[in-house]
Amino acid sequence: MNIPCVFWLVPIASIVALGMAFFFFRQMMGEDEGTPRMREIALYVRKGAMAYLWQQYKVVGIVFVVLCALFAFMAYGLNVQNPWVPFAFLTGGFFSGLAGFFGMKTATYASARTANAARQTLNSGLQVAFRSGAVMGLTVVGLALLDVSVWFLILDHFIPADNHLIIITTTMLTFGMGASTQALFARVGGGIYTKAADVGADLVGKTEYNIPEDDPRNPATIADNVGDNVGDVAGMGADLYESYAGSILATMALGASAFATSAVEGMQLRAVLAPSLIAAVGVALSILGIFLVKTKEDAGMKQLLAALSRGTNTAAVLIAVASFAIFAWLFGTETNQWWQISLSVVVGLFAGVIIGKATEYYTSQSYRPTQKVSESSQTGPATVIISGLGLGMLSTAIPVVTVGCAIILSYLCANGFHVEFTPENLSMGLYGIGIAAVGMLSTLGITLATDAYGPIADNAGGNAEMSGLEPEVRKRTDALDALGNTTAATGKGFAIGSAALTALALLASYVEEIKMALIRLGETLPNGVDAAQATLVDFMEAYNVNLMNPIVLVGVFIGAMMAFVFCGLTMNAVGRAAQKMVEEVRRQFREIAGILEGKADPDYARCVAISTKGAQREMMLPALMAIIVPIVTGVILGVAGVLGLLIGGLSSGFVLAVFMANAGGAWDNAKKYVEEGNFGGKGSDCHKATVVGDTVGDPFKDTSGPSLNILIKLMSMVSIVMAGLTVTFTLF
């Protein structure tokens, strides 16, 4: 196939992103790492984090080998699957892991340097932390675009001409499954690790012994700081790599099928390339945005926030404008299609911003909802929990309604505002939904930077505390951390919103994959319709994927349950691991003489080992469940049951994820609000009550909640990859 030269923008953007990431990395490495004690502590954390990451990669590696063997057997033995699947799956997992690894490596080098820079001014601290966050942001988008472009070229070379682009794009989805699998392990494993350490450290240190956070006397404090890196940094990196790549891949597949019968020469190819082009332009704009984040040396919090917002907002506005140019160029301006589809990008961006603002409203202590949670601490921990749960549940309304509107609007914009439910309108509309998700994530390079520098600042604070730096430094890193929480809210909005839209787009890809499987097997649809000619609507009729079919309804039930059971498993995992940590910390305080006076060193390594072991053991079951349940559902309930499962998991999972993230965020900030001196301030009974809330919120917002985003996409990806099996063997 003739690849148009515009395609080459994608690999170029990828290389530019990776190059800039390397540039920022070198810049950060050039900073001074501070006092010997600071270096020592940073080394401790770095070693612990790397040791854990290797452990995790080993376990995940085994899972990948087993899955790969299974895919190879299905492809070469049973012939029910595309032969490229095992390889695409592997690279997806590898690159996702690599994104996490690079991000974490940067973060562990950056924390002491950030602390050291913060000894001068707030602004210099921000510069180091933010540029280090940018390394992660640019690495994620760079690796994703690299993987997309290389695989596209390879498959273009080998895949025969029949259904060329459809087969290429659906094959590339497999690499999404690799990325999702890796991301789920990273989020769940990292999440359990970090929260076991955090909860354990807080419960004994803060609550029982009244020593401050990150105090070097606390045996769990190194594990806690390691946890921030493996959970919040490496986990987040793998997670957002998966979101970013997933949205692009799903939309490419939708483009291939929506324009499969287009009369215009090369239109299908241009529709397939559009999402990666938007992403490529987004990379350039993200880099521009990153350079815009600059302030005067004596800048205060307000100016810093303004600087960050300037960067992200400029990138967002420009990408909206740029998308009109991209589609005008790709689709031509003879018809209205170019601006109609571009509106879908705008819808996606807007929806992301609204969800972000809603998240901020519900979780920031500057607003009433979180302040009310603080207030309820006057009547003890129970009312803190009740009001936090209530807040979290209520906070689902705006995001869900926003995503609902975004779905309908991006659908209607892309298909030229046609309400009639015809196969053509449907395909174009679904492509629009995918484009909205890509638009939402297009500036990930910079939004992830604003998200990722938070944990770096957090770690810098830990380093400052443990190295015994002046309290002023800790105050500055805390301010950076708080600033990060505000900007991260927007980032989270984009992540959750795009997950819902991407998962929706993946539903259509699933049906497309069923179609490909039927064509490969030479079979027709159950009602005799020729698979090659069948539209999405034909599939719905042939497989009875309607809401009166009990199989669909049972699938929906099981999907909804999956979201809850998955959270239950991860919550319990954190609970169990944290309990072990508490016991160990208590034991050390009891048995090591002089530990509380700072005369004897605690045994940090044992706490690290407990978190590592806990995470290793506990991450397997939930992650495997996410892979196995869709396969089993496919075998027992068939296509209709799988689609029900995916919808049930998507709807409940999305709402549950928002609930958990916001409840957790509100508890965290309700505690901070008390610590700022309200309701008695630090050490008061109210403070203790809010610490209970914060502790419960930890697994909510950092383990179970964010993993749900991945879960819903992984279940779709597994179903897509296993489509061949589902049409070959099924009970119903």
Add this chain to the structure above:
Amino acid sequence: MNIPCVFWLVPIASIVALGMAFFFFRQMMGEDEGTPRMREIALYVRKGAMAYLWQQYKVVGIVFVVLCALFAFMAYGLNVQNPWVPFAFLTGGFFSGLAGFFGMKTATYASARTANAARQTLNSGLQVAFRSGAVMGLTVVGLALLDVSVWFLILDHFIPADNHLIIITTTMLTFGMGASTQALFARVGGGIYTKAADVGADLVGKTEYNIPEDDPRNPATIADNVGDNVGDVAGMGADLYESYAGSILATMALGASAFATSAVEGMQLRAVLAPSLIAAVGVALSILGIFLVKTKEDAGMKQLLAALSRGTNTAAVLIAVASFAIFAWLFGTETNQWWQISLSVVVGLFAGVIIGKATEYYTSQSYRPTQKVSESSQTGPATVIISGLGLGMLSTAIPVVTVGCAIILSYLCANGFHVEFTPENLSMGLYGIGIAAVGMLSTLGITLATDAYGPIADNAGGNAEMSGLEPEVRKRTDALDALGNTTAATGKGFAIGSAALTALALLASYVEEIKMALIRLGETLPNGVDAAQATLVDFMEAYNVNLMNPIVLVGVFIGAMMAFVFCGLTMNAVGRAAQKMVEEVRRQFREIAGILEGKADPDYARCVAISTKGAQREMMLPALMAIIVPIVTGVILGVAGVLGLLIGGLSSGFVLAVFMANAGGAWDNAKKYVEEGNFGGKGSDCHKATVVGDTVGDPFKDTSGPSLNILIKLMSMVSIVMAGLTVTFTLF
């Protein structure tokens, strides 16, 4: 129409049930109410409960008047609705309220008498409490069957011959909406009342002042006991009236449509009558079961439990056997249909038992899960909350899988094990699902008795404590209460399982009602198919109710959100009301001199007033939301959106309800496990941590959780009643 004489069994069963209820009531009233102090306290509680109930009925009355006027306008003004709707709606609400009222009246008379009887032996306490519970059980089923039979006769007289039975049965569903509306207000209002009082009393009394439960020095103690009556008794009565009537009505409607084209003379009528006949026979067997609950005078806990189980199990086994006889008689034994449909009853009963056992396993302190929650109290309240939430989430697996299997099995049994998705198989299968729900609830007369006597025993304990009876009496009432918790688990399993099945059956009724509305308006389906000839499958195709339609998906999202927002509203309502209660109790302890020494009387009335006001104010928003959202969704998103909404609400609501009920139950019993002397026993730090769990669990299990069951059915009922509006005005 010629009504076959077998029909008269239904009104006869109703009169027998009401007669027996009156008999048991008189028997209970003949018991001695004890010492003057006991009478005085019972009078206090009775007066408070009645005063609240009247208040609530007033508010609900206004809502009913407004809704009735709206229905009347739609029926007579706009002509989009069946003219019987306003009347049917009113009686449903009235009877549901009446069931709650009678139940509560009985309970408030029974508590002192139970306490007095428990002064002799455990067994005599059980007899009084259980017989009083039976009054409630029999009143609920009696009133429901009365309403069903009277309306059937009236409508049969007035409705013209065209589509006679379909119009009768879909009209009767409106009375289900009345019952659901009343039930939702009763559950939410009563739930807020009781938990505000309970949480308030516990937080200050138990946690801050270390005085025991139900201590007369606690100003909130009367409000707490009043709350048990208005929430656990009146709320539960209205709730189960709604479930019972709803399952019968939905199945009647399914029978009318499944057999609409049956060639056999009178078959349709017999299919319509079948559910009420099963219910009628269930009444007789329940009464038999109630009489089987007898033990020797000196019986211990084990014998009492065996006696209760003997009653419920005998009734359940016999109804399974009887249903074969009923269907053999109604449908004849020429074809296999009679035993196939009967198997659906067995499936329903089995599913109920499995869910009940799973509930018991997850919430009883005799098993590991709840014991683990107790264990986690060693590391403080935060881990108690985390492990309880984790347990609740995991506990959703068995009920969901069970209901999933029950749906598929009862569907397949009823349609003769035909997997093909044809309109005939679908209609018969859905009828089977409805029959399974009816089977599950058929022995409600006795299962509700085992459920309802728990709160009576609880109140008897309160009375014993406040009247200063010997500690032995309190121990006995506590034992009865604990016994009630175990048997109530099964009851809850039946309630939750049947709600899911009934809601599913209501989906089909909704489509049926859309069909009727189109016929009334003389319109065709959107794709031109004649409404009168259209099957359920035609409707799915005409309205594009498939999982690729973004309108459906947005509906599912909003439905899932509804469940969470509804819980958020009710949780916050309890939190707010409880906070006010805490402040008032603290104030009284502070300001009333001598209150703690028992020298001065607390101001009980003010606490009662706070709970009343809180419940009144806070119940409006969630209840109205349940009514308004389906209407608005219908107007904006049309039929496809409404079906999506109902499925989303049903799936998430069901899972969320199980999660909340089980987490709440486990926290309650984890506290009891500690109180039994484990982990330091009463007054220890572990105990305090579990009290926090119990307090959070209170609104989970007694306000938000059980209300969800009603919410999902009410949303369906509203959609059904508003079907005429939806087909007349809709945006998409």
